[in-house]
Amino acid sequence: MLAAEEAGLSATTIDALLEAVSQGRVDCFDDLVARVHGELRVMARAVMRTQKPGTLQPTALVNEAYIRLVQGSPDFESRAHFFGAAARAMRQVLVEYARRRGTRKRAGEARRVTFSEIDVQVGEIDADVLALNEALVELARAEPQLCTLIELRYFAGYGLEEIARIQDRSLAAVKRDWTLARAWLFRQLSGGSAAS
Numbered sequence: 001m002l003a004a005e006e007a008g009l010s011a012t013t014i015d016a017l018l019e020a021v022s023q024g025r026v027d028c029f030d031d032l033v034a035r036v037h038g039e040l041r042v043m044a045r046a047v048m049r050t051q052k053p054g055t056l057q058p059t060a061l062v063n064e065a066y067i068r069l070v071q072g073s074p075d076f077e078s079r080a081h082f083f084g085a086a087a088r089a090m091r092q093v094l095v096e097y098a099r100r101r102g103t104r105k106r107a108g109e110a111r112r113v114t115f116s117e118i119d120v121q122v123g124e125i126d127a128d129v130l131a132l133n134e135a136l137v138e139l140a141r142a143e144p145q146l147c148t149l150i151e152l153r154y155f156a157g158y159g160l161e162e163i164a165r166i167q168d169r170s171l172a173a174v175k176r177d178w179t180l181a182r183a184w185l186f187r188q189l190s191g192g193s194a195a196s
Contacts, residue, residue, distance in 0.1 A: 041062055066089075
């Protein structure tokens, strides 16, 4: 079950706030995000479990995604659209973070550090995030619905039942699309043909 619903925040309340935001009431956007902040943190924690150590903290990921959502056009058609946009914003944040880390690594910004100064071990750049992003950009051009499904599963951490509920689709249809999306993504990331 979605964290927002578990916390007593009904889908009707979220839908009402989304409607107000789409009608230009920007003040409602902050209220919307405040009410679903817990759900956004659940999404961020889920995606951060798939990342190498030292990437970002879930709170930082949520905050950066919030900034992207605010800077964009906050006109969301539905809960699925809003949470899809949040997942996409988190993906963009992770991609930019991975690129910056790669740039710093290649630019030779290293400095001498003694063992007593080290308090956190940072992993290498997560090239998987960059490869996944490139594949998703290509998939979004051909099959936007499949791209959104992958974003909701991978970047938002939703289960298929949750995706079916927020997209108001049958579980069988979501499962079929997930099978197709996974097969396409596997072919793309393993160097096979990207044709769908």
